[in-house]
Amino acid sequence: xxxxxxxxxxxxxxxxxxxxxxxxxxxxxxxxxxxxxxxxxxxxxxxxxxxxxxxxxxxxxxxxxxxxxxxxxxxxxxxxxxxxxxxxxxxxxxxxxxxxxxxxxxxxxxxxxxxxxxxxxxx
Numbered sequence: 305x306x307x308x309x310x311x312x313x314x315x316x317x318x319x320x321x322x323x324x325x326x327x328x329x330x331x332x333x334x335x336x337x338x339x340x341x342x343x344x345x346x347x348x349x350x351x352x353x354x355x356x357x358x359x360x361x362x363x364x365x366x367x368x369x370x371x372x373x374x375x376x377x378x379x380x381x382x383x384x385x386x387x388x389x390x391x392x393x394x395x396x397x398x399x400x401x402x403x404x405x406x407x408x409x410x411x412x413x414x415x416x417x418x419x420x421x422x423x424x425x426x427x
Contacts, residue, residue: 312400312420313338319416322408324387329357331397338401347387360391360399379414383407392417 309328316326325346327338333354340346348356360380367377382389383406390402390410400417404410 309394309398309400310337312417315420316402316413316417317341319413320404320408322405323402323413324405325401325403327401328394329361329399329401331361333358333361336398356389357399357401360389360401364391364393364399378418381410381414390414392421394421 313326313328317323323341324344325338325340328336330336335353335357346353363380364377367374367380371377377393379393380391386406388404388406388408388410390404390413392400392402392414394400400421402410402413402417404413
Protein backbone atom coordinates (compact mmCIF):
# COMPACT_ATOMS: atom_id res chain seq x y z
CA UNK A 305 0.00 0.00 0.00
CA UNK A 306 1.43 3.36 -1.02
CA UNK A 307 1.70 6.15 1.49
CA UNK A 308 -0.89 8.85 1.04
CA UNK A 309 1.40 11.89 1.21
CA UNK A 310 -1.50 14.31 0.79
CA UNK A 311 -3.17 12.86 3.88
CA UNK A 312 0.13 12.88 5.80
CA UNK A 313 0.63 16.55 4.85
CA UNK A 314 -2.84 17.36 6.22
CA UNK A 315 -2.10 15.43 9.44
CA UNK A 316 1.12 17.37 9.99
CA UNK A 317 -0.62 20.70 9.34
CA UNK A 318 -3.20 19.77 12.00
CA UNK A 319 -0.64 18.32 14.43
CA UNK A 320 0.69 21.62 15.76
CA UNK A 321 -0.60 25.18 15.54
CA UNK A 322 2.93 26.35 14.73
CA UNK A 323 3.19 24.31 11.51
CA UNK A 324 3.00 26.65 8.53
CA UNK A 325 3.57 24.27 5.60
CA UNK A 326 3.83 20.52 4.97
CA UNK A 327 4.43 18.71 1.69
CA UNK A 328 6.51 16.35 -0.40
CA UNK A 329 9.16 17.35 -2.92
CA UNK A 330 10.66 15.00 -5.49
CA UNK A 331 14.31 14.81 -6.49
CA UNK A 332 13.60 17.15 -9.42
CA UNK A 333 12.79 19.92 -6.95
CA UNK A 334 9.06 19.81 -7.64
CA UNK A 335 6.45 20.02 -4.91
CA UNK A 336 4.23 16.99 -5.57
CA UNK A 337 1.72 17.45 -2.75
CA UNK A 338 1.01 19.59 0.28
CA UNK A 339 0.68 23.26 0.96
CA UNK A 340 0.32 26.00 3.54
CA UNK A 341 -2.02 25.95 6.49
CA UNK A 342 -5.17 27.99 5.90
CA UNK A 343 -4.84 31.65 6.84
CA UNK A 344 -1.03 31.44 6.87
CA UNK A 345 0.72 33.74 4.46
CA UNK A 346 3.78 32.30 2.78
CA UNK A 347 7.08 34.05 3.45
CA UNK A 348 8.70 33.00 0.16
CA UNK A 349 7.61 33.57 -3.42
CA UNK A 350 6.98 30.55 -5.66
CA UNK A 351 10.48 30.84 -7.15
CA UNK A 352 12.02 31.15 -3.69
CA UNK A 353 10.14 28.01 -2.58
CA UNK A 354 11.71 26.17 -5.52
CA UNK A 355 15.13 27.48 -4.45
CA UNK A 356 14.50 26.33 -0.88
CA UNK A 357 13.59 22.83 -2.11
CA UNK A 358 16.68 22.80 -4.31
CA UNK A 359 18.90 23.75 -1.34
CA UNK A 360 17.33 21.05 0.86
CA UNK A 361 17.99 18.45 -1.85
CA UNK A 362 21.53 19.74 -2.30
CA UNK A 363 22.22 19.51 1.44
CA UNK A 364 20.82 15.97 1.49
CA UNK A 365 23.09 14.98 -1.37
CA UNK A 366 26.14 16.40 0.40
CA UNK A 367 25.48 14.44 3.57
CA UNK A 368 24.70 11.27 1.62
CA UNK A 369 28.40 11.25 0.74
CA UNK A 370 29.20 10.79 4.44
CA UNK A 371 26.50 8.20 5.17
CA UNK A 372 29.00 5.35 5.13
CA UNK A 373 30.58 6.96 8.21
CA UNK A 374 27.73 8.68 10.05
CA UNK A 375 24.70 6.69 8.90
CA UNK A 376 21.73 7.69 6.78
CA UNK A 377 20.09 11.06 7.30
CA UNK A 378 16.82 10.75 9.22
CA UNK A 379 15.93 14.45 9.31
CA UNK A 380 17.39 17.91 8.94
CA UNK A 381 16.35 20.98 10.91
CA UNK A 382 17.42 24.50 10.00
CA UNK A 383 16.32 27.33 12.27
CA UNK A 384 16.07 30.84 10.91
CA UNK A 385 14.86 33.99 12.67
CA UNK A 386 11.41 33.80 11.04
CA UNK A 387 10.90 30.10 10.34
CA UNK A 388 12.23 26.61 11.01
CA UNK A 389 12.63 24.28 8.03
CA UNK A 390 12.48 20.52 8.49
CA UNK A 391 13.23 17.92 5.83
CA UNK A 392 12.69 14.21 6.29
CA UNK A 393 13.89 11.77 3.64
CA UNK A 394 11.11 9.43 2.50
CA UNK A 395 13.20 7.47 0.02
CA UNK A 396 15.98 8.23 -2.47
CA UNK A 397 13.59 10.30 -4.61
CA UNK A 398 11.40 12.21 -2.15
CA UNK A 399 11.66 14.52 0.85
CA UNK A 400 8.88 15.36 3.29
CA UNK A 401 9.24 19.06 4.02
CA UNK A 402 7.77 21.11 6.85
CA UNK A 403 8.08 24.74 7.86
CA UNK A 404 7.09 25.97 11.29
CA UNK A 405 7.16 29.07 13.39
CA UNK A 406 10.49 29.46 15.20
CA UNK A 407 11.02 27.21 18.21
CA UNK A 408 8.13 24.85 17.39
CA UNK A 409 8.31 21.32 18.83
CA UNK A 410 9.95 19.90 15.73
CA UNK A 411 10.81 16.57 17.39
CA UNK A 412 7.09 15.86 17.81
CA UNK A 413 6.57 16.59 14.11
CA UNK A 414 9.53 14.46 13.02
CA UNK A 415 8.41 11.56 15.23
CA UNK A 416 4.89 11.74 13.77
CA UNK A 417 6.18 11.65 10.19
CA UNK A 418 8.62 8.81 10.89
CA UNK A 419 5.85 6.83 12.62
CA UNK A 420 3.44 7.34 9.71
CA UNK A 421 6.04 6.37 7.13
CA UNK A 422 7.10 3.31 9.15
CA UNK A 423 3.51 2.12 9.61
CA UNK A 424 3.01 2.33 5.84
CA UNK A 425 6.15 0.26 5.23
CA UNK A 426 5.02 -2.34 7.75
CA UNK A 427 1.66 -2.91 6.06
